[in-house]
Amino acid sequence: MDLLVAGVREALRLLVAGDREVFAILWLSLQVSGLATLLSLALGIPAGAALALLRFPGRTLVVSAVNAGMGLPPVVVGLFVTLLLWRSGPLGAWEILYTPAAIVLAQAVIAAPIVMGITLAAVQNVPEKFRLQLLGLGASRTQMVGVVLHEARLPMLAAVMAGFGGIISEIGASMMVGGNIKGQTRTLTTAMVLETGKGNFEVAIALSLLLLALVFGVNWTLTAVQQRRVW
Amino acid sequence: MARVAAALLLVVLALLPAAAQPPSSRTVILSTTTSTQDSSLLDVLVPMFERQTGFTLKTVPVGTGQALALAARGEADVVLVHAPSLEKKYVEEGKLSNRRLVMVNDFVVVGPARDPAGVRGETHAVAALAKIAASGSRFVSRGDKSGTHVLEQSLWKQAGATPAAPWYIESGQGMGATLTLADDRQAYTLSDRGTYLAFGRRVALAILVEGDRALLNVYAVLEVNPANGPRVNSAGGRAFADFMLAPGTQALIKTFGVERFGQPLFVPIAGKTDSDL
Numbered sequence: 001m002d003l004l005v006a007g008v009r010e011a012l013r014l015l016v017a018g019d020r021e022v023f024a025i026l027w028l029s030l031q032v033s034g035l036a037t038l039l040s041l042a043l044g045i046p047a048g049a050a051l052a053l054l055r056f057p058g059r060t061l062v063v064s065a066v067n068a069g070m071g072l073p074p075v076v077v078g079l080f081v082t083l084l085l086w087r088s089g090p091l092g093a094w095e096i097l098y099t100p101a102a103i104v105l106a107q108a109v110i111a112a113p114i115v116m117g118i119t120l121a122a123v124q125n126v127p128e129k130f131r132l133q134l135l136g137l138g139a140s141r142t143q144m145v146g147v148v149l150h151e152a153r154l155p156m157l158a159a160v161m162a163g164f165g166g167i168i169s170e171i172g173a174s175m176m177v178g179g180n181i182k183g184q185t186r187t188l189t190t191a192m193v194l195e196t197g198k199g200n201f202e203v204a205i206a207l208s209l210l211l212l213a214l215v216f217g218v219n220w221t222l223t224a225v226q227q228r229r230v231w
Numbered sequence: 232m233a234r235v236a237a238a239l240l241l242v243v244l245a246l247l248p249a250a251a252q253p254p255s256s257r258t259v260i261l262s263t264t265t266s267t268q269d270s271s272l273l274d275v276l277v278p279m280f281e282r283q284t285g286f287t288l289k290t291v292p293v294g295t296g297q298a299l300a301l302a303a304r305g306e307a308d309v310v311l312v313h314a315p316s317l318e319k320k321y322v323e324e325g326k327l328s329n330r331r332l333v334m335v336n337d338f339v340v341v342g343p344a345r346d347p348a349g350v351r352g353e354t355h356a357v358a359a360l361a362k363i364a365a366s367g368s369r370f371v372s373r374g375d376k377s378g379t380h381v382l383e384q385s386l387w388k389q390a391g392a393t394p395a396a397p398w399y400i401e402s403g404q405g406m407g408a409t410l411t412l413a414d415d416r417q418a419y420t421l422s423d424r425g426t427y428l429a430f431g432r433r434v435a436l437a438i439l440v441e442g443d444r445a446l447l448n449v450y451a452v453l454e455v456n457p458a459n460g461p462r463v464n465s466a467g468g469r470a471f472a473d474f475m476l477a478p479g480t481q482a483l484i485k486t487f488g489v490e491r492f493g494q495p496l497f498v499p500i501a502g503k504t505d506s507d508l
Contacts (some may be wrong), residue, residue: 045381086306087462095462098260098289179291183273197407199429 007205048119067115296376305460374401
């Protein structure tokens with residue numbers, strides 16, 4: 001109990017004092033996971049929409065794969081991305097292992113199926129009659145897809161929240177492909193593991209409170225947008 | 232919406248290079264053990280090395296076994312580890328070279344204060360472990376091929392004991408987590424002194440055996456053979472190894488930890504050989 005109180009106090013102190021290292025870690029986590037979320041949206045929305053609207057042989061298999069991918073273990077992604085990015089691996093020439101770019105890549109791979117799966121469900125929820133009506137009214141196929149995605153935008157915000165929430169709190173992949181290098185690839189979660197390993201529980205608690213606050217802040221903003229239906 | 236997605240992709244592609252790193256010849260990858268990281272020593276040494284040499288250092292803290300394996304594949308340029316027997320094996324195979332001693336500290340056998348196996352005051356770690364095995368007292372092992380685990384296994388072998396469940400528990404985690412587990416299970420464990428000191432306030436375990444020569448924890452730097460893989464930065468690896476042995480670095484190591492623990496965590500030993508210890 002004393003530890004918990006000390007942790008909360010330490011968190012407040014770090015925040016109030018504007019501890020430069022903690023803020024740098026916070027900023028890096030936000031940047032990396034934000035960028036990875038954007039990347040997963042860029043991949044997941046078109047792919048999810050296509051899966052929802054197209055009919056082709058083996059579609060059920062692909063949809064099942066996407067749904068299974070929503071639970072893709074980060075540590076598995078971390079392992080495979082590491083092997084790909086190794087100096088001796090197929091993407092070794094990129095030389096991005098142990099850099100923030102590697103974490104962005106791994107996290108995007110984790111979030112993409114989540115975005116894809118939720119987009120798929122959201123688009124399929126738009127009644128088929130509505131789509132046919134649009135085409136009947138003379139909309140081109142591209143215009144129809146645009147309108148359907150616009151209709152599904154609110155449930156799709158859930159995709160952003162789920163994707164971002166999943167990867168900002170992810171540890172396995174960040175640790176493996178980032179290496180937890182101080183000042184370079186140390187994120188909130190890897191710093192937390194390190195501080196726990198060092199026995200600095202107060203700092204670890206402080207970092208976890210910051211992570212919770214960050215996740216809550218981002219979700220609050222997105223939920224506000226979603227519930228007000230401002231766009 | 233498709234246009235939005237395309238725009239997002241463009242933004243991401245534009246931002247990615249910003250997150251990339253300087254050219255490879257200026258980047259050195261150090262694979263090392265978790266204990267050097269957990270003790271915060273590297274947090275102090277890395278910026279110093281980067282300032283002095285202009286290289287960018289990437290530290291990969293893993294167990295000693297993995298650190299050596301990575302280097303043998305050419306995934307690292309230099310290693311800082313603490314498992315002499317394993318290190319020598321890699322040197323013999325030609326994967327690593329120029330093994331130089333950097334610093335030393337020691338391991339301690341810790342356990343519950345009531346000491347069910349009666350090892351307190353034992354001067355030989357091997358004898359202490361034999362007693363633990365004979366009495367079937369709980370012992371928590373790292374079980375992760377770390378330098379600590381490698382030493383522990385060799386001690387069991389010398390004691391002629393085959394540790395086994397249920398009294399032998401493998402944590403598969405770092406030293407800190409292992410100490411916490413041992414404390415919870417009222418078990419013995421082998422720990423480096425630095426981590427034990429860092430966790431001293433949190434666990435009720437007591438030091439029961441210390442000062443045995445077999446418990447010396449010797450850290451060495453080894454350079455990576457450029458033939459191990461593409462893109463090995465030998466010049467950078469050599470620069471880090473030289474840096475660890477430089478008088479300024481050794482002087483820093485000598486006093487590191489005094490502020491926090493009231494005693495230094497490592498003793499610098501540049502220039503010494505195994506037989507000097």
